[in-house]
Structure formats: structure tokens, C-alpha cells
Amino acid sequence: MDSELTSILKSVKQKTGIDIDAYAETMKFSATTREKADWVLPSETSFNEIYADEKCGKTFFNFRFRNAKLIGSIDGTGAVEKNYAYFIMSILDSSSEKENDLGYAEQMKSIVFGDYTRQQIQKFMRKFSVPDVKCCALVISNSEGKTEEVATHVLKYAGERDCVVLTDDMCVTLVKFLDGSEQFAPEVFARALVKDIKDETGVSVRIGVGEIAANLLEINNAYVQATNALRMSTIFSVGASVHSYKDYLLVKMLEDxxxxxxxxxxxxxxxxxxxxxxxxxxxxxxxxxxxxxxxxxxxxxxxxxxxxxxxxxxxxxxxxxxxxxxxxxxxxxxxxxxxxxxxxxx
CATH class of the missing domain: 1.10.10.2840 (PucR C-terminal helix-turn-helix domain)
Structure with missing residues (x-):
């Protein structure tokens, strides 16, 4: 079964409470929300959108996944089940369209925030040829509301696959991919960035630094660590401009x-x-x-x-x-x- 499709179907089940089975005609993709799949072929295979099959007691519907045509099914054949089938079909289609319409930066923002599943991140990496290498997240905060100005300046430091995203009104996050051959010290890089932003724009910033992630799949953890470092530095009124999560591990332990x-x-x-x-x-x-x-x-x-x-x-x-x-x-x-x-x- 396809793990990404299974994850999507389970999220739909959380919204509707209905079990769903789905498969492509070639069985290239298949998934279910049940413990044991109940894949059944409809009596009429050439239906348009919705087909209530009285013979097997299921309502079938068509939808697309990774540009492939799939058939989904739910139990029951009444008017209620038909309405649910339309509703589920619209959720699946809109989810697919939304993901396809989003650009590199928009999807990267969702990944940084932890809104994407591992399967969705892997799909993103394939689509945009994102390398499976170490990366880090630097959260850059300013209290002057000049976030877009800071973001524009930070772009100077972004490599081919690096990404600068506006994470809120006061913060910019730089996701930086690391060349395996180089020794990269995020704290040293952050200190240089603080100085350059101040010299070039006059804006004072503070930067939170998370751990170096093994790859993009782990970037949300690094982002959370960086934002926690910034938050704790505010609590403790630390005068420095760069704050590493490592400096606050003891604080985090005692906070609990x-x-x-x-x-x-x-x-x-x-x-x-x-x-x-x-x-x-x-x-x-x-x-x-x-x-x-x-x-x-x-x-x-x-x-x-x-x-x-x-x-x-x-x-x-x-x-x-x-x-x-x-x-x-x-x-x-x-x-x-x-x-x-x-x-x-x-």
C-alpha cells in the first residue's frame, strides 16, 4: 500500500468518520483506512464521478493522485453515502490541487512548520530535486517590523536550494542546505549575518539556531529548537544576538x-x-x-x-x-x- 495515500485517506476519515478504500486500476497505488482492506471492483467500471453499486453495497467515486486515476469506495449506497462520496472526492481533489499549485517557498514554509507528513516532504524533494543532505534552520527576529527588508537581505546568503520564508510578522527563517564537504558552524554563520544585516540595513536582529538536521525530513525539529532558543533568550534577557538551542537545554529541562x-x-x-x-x-x-x-x-x-x-x-x-x-x-x-x-x- 502507498503510505502517502494512506496518510491522506486517514486525515479524511478524521474529518468524516468514514472508512475509505482506494486503488488504481493497475494497483500501482492502493490504500485503506481499515485494518484489513476491502477492495472491491464496481459492477460498472465506466461510471463518471459517483456510482452506487447495489450488488456489493458500496458507493464508488473517482479521484486523482500523482496524476493517476484512482477509484475510491465507502460502505452503503443511499443518498447520504452519495453525498459523502462527493464530499470526500472534493477533499481529495482539492488537497491534490492545492499541493500542486503551491510553489517552492510556500511548500517549504509548510515543511518548516511541521504541516507536511514525511511522505509529502519526500514528494516535495523529488519534485524540486532537493538534495538529501544536512540542513539547518536559522530563525531571524527583529523588533522593528522590517521583516521583508531583512528577508530581502538574507536572500544574498541563500544558495540554489536554500529558502527564505516569512514565518510571522517579526521573523524570517533561512533554511540552508549544507555541502557535505564543508564544515559549517551555524552559530558562526549567524553572528556574521547579524553584523552584516546591521551594517547594510541598520536593522538589529536576533537569531535562533537549531541543531543541524540530517535532511529536510528533520527540519521542523531544528526550527522548533531555534524558536525556543529565541523565546528563552527573551525570558532571561540575554544580551547576545545569537542564541543556540544548546545553550538552553538545561532551561528547557527545568521548565518542565x-x-x-x-x-x-x-x-x-x-x-x-x-x-x-x-x-x-x-x-x-x-x-x-x-x-x-x-x-x-x-x-x-x-x-x-x-x-x-x-x-x-x-x-x-x-x-x-x-x-x-x-x-x-x-x-x-x-x-x-x-x-x-x-x-x-x-
């Missing part, structure tokens, strides 16, 4: 923990005096910058335009009040864990 449990864990880890440090904007932003710069005092001082001694004073103060010396990796990890939990609790 009930808030009352997070509160219990937090009370076990810090007292009221220590919590005050996390609520002090200056102290907290200093600590976060220190963590973002790999616990490097010199680099953090440079980024914050802060004297080295002032930074060390603040790190010492954080250690006194929280009992965490974030110059040590283990304490830095604990500090980050506490800060995430406090943000999630609100």
Missing part, C-alpha cells in the same frame, strides 16, 4: 518541572540573603557576563568597561553572600542553575 517543586529545591540551595544577590541588577548582570565570557576576568572587564579590581570586588561579594565562588566551574554551574530557577518561578 512544576513551579512548586522548583521553589522547594531553591529553598534548599539558597537563603534569603543569597536570593538578594540574584535580585540585585548590577550584581546579577556582572555575574552573568562573567559566566558568558567563560569565567575570564580580563575579557569580562573589557566587555563591561569595568576596572579589573571592581570586577574582582563584585565576585568576592557574590562569594560572601551566596557561598558560591563562581570563578570555580562547579560553583558557576550552581549559580547558573539557581538563576534559571528564580527566573522560571518569577
Amino acid at each position: 518541572v512544576p513551579k512548586f517543586k522548583l521553589s522547594e529545591y531553591l529553598d534548599m540551595m539558597v537563603n534569603a540573603e543569597a536570593k538578594a544577590v540574584f535580585r540585585d541588577a548590577d550584581m546579577f548582570s556582572t555575574a552573568e557576563a562573567f559566566l558568558e565570557n567563560d569565567l575570564n576576568v580580563s575579557e569580562t572587564s573589557r566587555i563591561l568597561y569595568m576596572h579589573r579590581n571592581t570586577l574582582i570586588y563584585r565576585l568576592d561579594k557574590i562569594q560572601r553572600e551566596t557561598k558560591l565562588d563562581i570563578r570555580k566551574f562547579s560553583d558557576a554551574l550552581t549559580f547558573r542553575l539557581i538563576s534559571i530557577m528564580m527566573r522560571l518561578i518569577g
Whole structure:
């Protein structure tokens, strides 16, 4: 049986509640919504659109799939079944026409959003000769409403099969296919893209980066990861312009923990005096910058335009009040864990 056709018939059954059998005369394509197919030939094979066959108790109808003529059937021969047959036939035909009418970018948008089945994606790849290679999704967000301007600029970076789609009023998604011979780092590429967009258009953007997908079949997962990275960066007020899903795996794990449990864990880890440090904007932003710069005092001082001694004073103060010396990796990890939990609790 054809898996794509089966998937389509099952979606129609969800709308109508009626079991459907379908096949081409050559049996090149066949599918059913039943556990066991009930393929029956109509008594009259030359009917036009609908044929109620009293002999076998089924209503037959014609429709097209992959440019082939198919026969579908449902149980019953009354007026109700005839109306259902017309309705099902129109759904199947419109579904086929809609998919055929959509262009490359429109279908790619549906694939990115996860609206296409695996079979539909494979059909798309065959139709447009899309290579079965690794690819990635970069979600590019701007708060100025200049999405079309950003999209036009991003097109400069698109290869032959790459695609730029407008995913909402504020976001553009670049689907980029990777040459197997090249070493591609999405985060590095994204940082260069942020700078170029700013230099060329004056628009400030933030980019969410998902994992590199094995092929187009997995691109929706990469897109979801990229959008989650952007969402979490907003929650945590991260100042960087590029946000990788890998940076927020811990956040995602803790987000699934009930808030009352997070509160219990937090009370076990810090007292009221220590919590005050996390609520002090200056102290907290200093600590976060220190963590973002790999616990490097010199680099953090440079980024914050802060004297080295002032930074060390603040790190010492954080250690006194929280009992965490974030110059040590283990304490830095604990500090980050506490800060995430406090943000999630609100």
C-alpha cells in the first residue's frame, strides 16, 4: 500500500468518520483506512464521478493522485453515502490541487512548520530535486517590523536550494542546505549575518539556531529548537544576538518541572540573603557576563568597561553572600542553575 495515500485517506476519515478504500486500476497505488482492506471492483467500471453499486453495497467515486486515476469506495449506497462520496472526492481533489499549485517557498514554509507528513516532504524533494543532505534552520527576529527588508537581505546568503520564508510578522527563517564537504558552524554563520544585516540595513536582529538536521525530513525539529532558543533568550534577557538551542537545554529541562517543586529545591540551595544577590541588577548582570565570557576576568572587564579590581570586588561579594565562588566551574554551574530557577518561578 502507498503510505502517502494512506496518510491522506486517514486525515479524511478524521474529518468524516468514514472508512475509505482506494486503488488504481493497475494497483500501482492502493490504500485503506481499515485494518484489513476491502477492495472491491464496481459492477460498472465506466461510471463518471459517483456510482452506487447495489450488488456489493458500496458507493464508488473517482479521484486523482500523482496524476493517476484512482477509484475510491465507502460502505452503503443511499443518498447520504452519495453525498459523502462527493464530499470526500472534493477533499481529495482539492488537497491534490492545492499541493500542486503551491510553489517552492510556500511548500517549504509548510515543511518548516511541521504541516507536511514525511511522505509529502519526500514528494516535495523529488519534485524540486532537493538534495538529501544536512540542513539547518536559522530563525531571524527583529523588533522593528522590517521583516521583508531583512528577508530581502538574507536572500544574498541563500544558495540554489536554500529558502527564505516569512514565518510571522517579526521573523524570517533561512533554511540552508549544507555541502557535505564543508564544515559549517551555524552559530558562526549567524553572528556574521547579524553584523552584516546591521551594517547594510541598520536593522538589529536576533537569531535562533537549531541543531543541524540530517535532511529536510528533520527540519521542523531544528526550527522548533531555534524558536525556543529565541523565546528563552527573551525570558532571561540575554544580551547576545545569537542564541543556540544548546545553550538552553538545561532551561528547557527545568521548565518542565512544576513551579512548586522548583521553589522547594531553591529553598534548599539558597537563603534569603543569597536570593538578594540574584535580585540585585548590577550584581546579577556582572555575574552573568562573567559566566558568558567563560569565567575570564580580563575579557569580562573589557566587555563591561569595568576596572579589573571592581570586577574582582563584585565576585568576592557574590562569594560572601551566596557561598558560591563562581570563578570555580562547579560553583558557576550552581549559580547558573539557581538563576534559571528564580527566573522560571518569577
